[in-house]
Amino acid sequence: MVSFRLMGHPLTPLSLPVSRVRGDQQPIHQKSIHFSEVSQQKIFFTISTFSIFSLSLFDPPFMIRLKNVSKVYHPQTVALQHVNLHIKPGEFVSVVGQSGTGKSTFAKLLYAEERPTDGNVIIGGWDISRIRDAEVPLLRRQIGVVFQDFKLLSKKTVSENVAFALQVAGARHGHIRDLVPHVLHIVNLQEKANRYPRQLSGGEQQRVAIARALVHRPKIIVADEPTGNLDAVHTHDIINLLKKINEFGTTIILVTHNREIVNSLRKRVITLDHGEIVSDQEEGRYRL
């Protein structure tokens, strides 16, 4: 494992097995992230300066890189074909496309729910194309994932749901006890820490899911249709929250087919059609 401690703060770089670190990889430093701006109270929650690995000092730094990636499901259902892209640290990228164009497959490749049939998926310098099963938990502790259906543990309270992500990683009790309220404060759910998911609205449940994704201080958050089950008001809240998290340096991959969201974001838009990238625009718009 490779990890760093900078500025006297416990860091969570995208840790990867030493065997996977290439010789030409150099740490890249990102800016500090202060969630105190989000909270009304002065909670100084620092996700902090962290280090990631890039392929080379001479290449543009990237957080995510897909090299000629194809994914074929049996029998001969092509979800993605020859996808090449790179996403820089701190980018907010919307991945759009009609149903069945491979958006979710793209998201699943990023958190190793699926493996590419061909090509390479590289996250922070870690080629996860052929990642071993035993290494998947390590990857997932460093990528926050948010889903349309929230995927909360129904028999755990809000704070237990958020804490669980730390518990599985073996975090100390004191650390969890301190961190969870801070994260709940960020998503403005501190008052509902002891409620069960069924006692929350859809928007609140999605905020719990975001809090859980945040609690690991991830470098990347993959949000797969996070507003699909929400009304306009809650959709607006969630997107604002993701934007705020992105402003503090976290790379956001937003998979969506919501035209309004994509157009209002004015961020990079990657359009998929039949498993291929048909458009990749900075400050793009929804074009289908």
Next chain:
Amino acid sequence: MMTLLRIIRFTFQHFWRNFWLSLITVSMLFLTLLTVNILLGLNVLTDTVVRVIEERVDVSVYFKTTSSEETVRNAAGYLRGLSQVRDVEIIAPDEALERFRVRHEKNTFILSSLEEVGGNPFGYTLVVRAQSANDFSFILEALDHPQFRDEIRDRDFSNYASLVDRLMETMGKVRVFGFVLSGVFLLIAILIIVNMVRVTVFVHREEIGIMKLVGATNTFIRAPYILEAFLYGLLATIGVVVVIFPIVAILEPWFDAYFQTVHSNLFDYFVQNGLFIFGVEFVGISFITLIFTLFAMRKYLRV
């Protein structure tokens, strides 16, 4: 250490949140162990019954009136030399007559018949007690020794032999039935465990998926199921301990009254061997539960 504590906490959480299913599984394991313990108790009682019979059952060897005391004493000495013989009592003719009179003092017909015969119709009698009921056949064969075979008028054992045989046969059948019953309970418990893991995995497949998504390792997901197997075994064993001792304490005086001269020692048996018996039962039932939990997880829990 922290992870282990969390796994233990999740195990109890899992047990509690699936309470009824857990209760049924523990109940079946409890019934299995209870049957095993009833069998053990039955073994102790069987031994007690055999001891009672052996205390009471003996071979009476009636010598002819013409047989000399020396011949009888030789025969007694010979029998005492056999390892199967526990005790040999020599009853002289006068004493035999006296015992007969006492035994039949209310039966005037028999007493008048005795008067009619005149004199003492009894010869020497040897009362032979064996080490165990199984030894009687050997002792009877030994009495065919040529040195005193012709001196013996009669031997009295046939009724006891069939009684012992029947008793042994009955106890054997009871034991077989008990083993079959234990096997049935164990089979039901195993089926419940396998089904429970299957149902639990099915019910919690989404939860397990979420655990994986937030970075839980396979061990972290599987370990509570494995620990739960031990928890079932432990609770079933504790349940049996709690039930067995009061039951035995209540029944023992009843058995002792029934057997009269022989103490059944049932309570003492469980007190003296309790640690071993319940320890082995806990390890055994937990091991079986664990094996089938692993089997069910391998089949249904793909993490």
